[in-house]
Amino acid sequence: MSRIHSLQRFAAFVFGAVVLCAGTANASPSLGVAGFGGDVARGAASQTVASELAEAIASRGVKRVLRPGSFVARAGIDPSASDVRNWAYAAALDALILGQVSAASDASLERLVVVVRSGHSGGERSRHALDLPEPAERADALARLADEILVGLGYELPGEVPSGPGVAAGPAAGNAAAADRGRGLDAAFDSEGFDGGAPIEIKAEEAEIVSGDHGRELLFQRNVHVTQANVTLRSERLEATYKRGESEPEKLVANGEVYVDQGGRRAKCDRAVYLRKDQRLTCSGRAELVQGCDIVRGDSIEFWLSDDRARVEGAASIVIRPEHEEGSGCKEMGDRS
Numbered sequence: 001m002s003r004i005h006s007l008q009r010f011a012a013f014v015f016g017a018v019v020l021c022a023g024t025a026n027a028s029p030s031l032g033v034a035g036f037g038g039d040v041a042r043g044a045a046s047q048t049v050a051s052e053l054a055e056a057i058a059s060r061g062v063k064r065v066l067r068p069g070s071f072v073a074r075a076g077i078d079p080s081a082s083d084v085r086n087w088a089y090a091a092a093l094d095a096l097i098l099g100q101v102s103a104a105s106d107a108s109l110e111r112l113v114v115v116v117r118s119g120h121s122g123g124e125r126s127r128h129a130l131d132l133p134e135p136a137e138r139a140d141a142l143a144r145l146a147d148e149i150l151v152g153l154g155y156e157l158p159g160e161v162p163s164g165p166g167v168a169a170g171p172a173a174g175n176a177a178a179a180d181r182g183r184g185l186d187a188a189f190d191s192e193g194f195d196g197g198a199p200i201e202i203k204a205e206e207a208e209i210v211s212g213d214h215g216r217e218l219l220f221q222r223n224v225h226v227t228q229a230n231v232t233l234r235s236e237r238l239e240a241t242y243k244r245g246e247s248e249p250e251k252l253v254a255n256g257e258v259y260v261d262q263g264g265r266r267a268k269c270d271r272a273v274y275l276r277k278d279q280r281l282t283c284s285g286r287a288e289l290v291q292g293c294d295i296v297r298g299d300s301i302e303f304w305l306s307d308d309r310a311r312v313e314g315a316a317s318i319v320i321r322p323e324h325e326e327g328s329g330c331k332e333m334g335d336r337s
Contacts, residue, residue, distance in 0.1 A: 029094040029153055030119075031057060032066040032087075034073035036099035036112075046075075046101040049112060052138065053097070056146035061158050066091060076100060077115040081122025088119025092257060092268060095119050095153060104131045116149055120290055126152040196279045196306055198229040200248055202240060215244045226252065231305055233272065234259045250276055258283065262305060265291035269301070279306045287312075 033054035038046035050068040058065040071091035074083070077098045084096055096117045104111040109131045116125040128148055133141055147157055204220035218240040226233040236256030240249040252274040260267040260281065270285025280302060283289070287301040289310055299314030 029062065029150075029155060030064040030092060031062060031095050031097060031153075032071050032073065032091055032093040033057070033068055033097045034071075034087075034099075035068040035075040036101055037076040038101040045110070046099070048135075049101060049132065049138075049142070050099055053099070053114070053142050053146060056139070056142045057097075057150065059143075060146060060150055060155075062150070062155070066093065073098075077113060079117075081117075084117045084122035085119065088122075089259070089261075089266060089268075092259070093119045095125060097149065101132070109133075112145075114145065114149070116152065120295055121293055195229040196276070200252075200276070201227045202238065204238065213244075215242045215246070217241050218249075224254070226254075231260065231262045233261075233274070235272070248276065252276075265289065267301065267303070278304075280304050 033050055036046040036050040047068060054065055054067045071087065071093075073079075073087045073096060075098075077100045079087075079098070088094070088096055096119060097114060098117060099112060099114045102111050102113075112130055112132050114128045116127075117123065118125050126149065128145055130141060130145060132138060150157060202218070202220055202224070203226075204224040205222035206220065208219040210217045210219065220238040220240070222236065224233075224235045224238045226235075226238065233252075233254060235254035235258045237254065239253040241251040241253075242249050252272075254272045254274075255270070258267075258269050258272040260272065260283070267281075267283050267287070267289045269283035269287040272281060272283045274281045281304075282300060282302045284300040287298055289296040289301050289303060296310055296312055298312035301310055301312050303310035
């Protein structure tokens with residue numbers, strides 16, 4: 001299925017939905033503040049500013065903020081969209097906050113430029129700049145910067161009055177979204193040619209075998225990696241169930257920060273169940289499925305590895321972000337380029 005046809009099917013579904021919205025404003029994002037760039041003379045100061053900004057963001061009630069050095073990301077504000085997506089995927093981040101410290105026009109000050117990049121598309125969400133005060137006076141300036149960043153991401157700061165149900169901060173130009181509470185949504189995705197007959201390979205740091213009358217169960221823990229054809233799954237724990245006499249598992253149950261990658265589509269959730277015979281995988285708990293610029297979220301997402309279908313249950317939403325013409329990334333909210 002071509003990219004154009006996929007978007008047409010998406011759009012036909014989205015505009016037939018009952019409720020349209022731009023996003024969920026009160027969902028706490030998962031953010032990562034990378035080490036800030038700067039010349040040799042400002043290297044240590046740059047990292048201090050990055051850490052202080054991360055603390056300011058965390059103090060606003062954001063549940064998950066990764067500090068500089070706690071995840072893989074290169075310092076600087078101009079990495080490629082592909083690099084940003086890979087860093088965000090590996091660390092399970094919704095957005096990355098990048099920065100650069102340089103000399104300001106006033107020689108006694110330093111200039112901080114911060115760029116917020118989408119973890120889904122790698123595109124730029126917002127850009128901020130300020131002249132840094134002396135360290136003793138910097139806390140207030142970074143607190144205001146943290147507020148600007150979070151508001152730009154649609155996060156409701158503590159004490160703010162919501163603007164209304166289904167209303168997100170910022171314009172929704174170039175985007176389409178659909179949401180439904182309590183009903184399932186069907187979406188179309190391009191599969192990448194899955195081979196359900198391929199063997200399943202499981203690797204982990206620990207494994208335990210439990211045998212029974214009807215078969216056996218293998219329990220894997222710590223850095224679990226599963227591969228079948230073009231699909232990879234990562235999790236903290238995995239239970240593999242085998243019928244007696246069979247060499248391939250009939251069922252896999254993964255728990256703890258589950259990530260699934262199949263070519264151009266990626267999923268993440270708290271728990272995933274894979275049924276080999278049906279070639280069907282069900283993600284539940286903060287479930288999200290991304291393909292290209294299109295994002296599906298819900299309490300539970302069921303998708304078929306050999307097909308182009310996905311079904312979402314509970315607080316379901318679909319977001320379409322058109323690609324830039326040059327193919328360098330996806331257009332974000334308010335991007336009219």
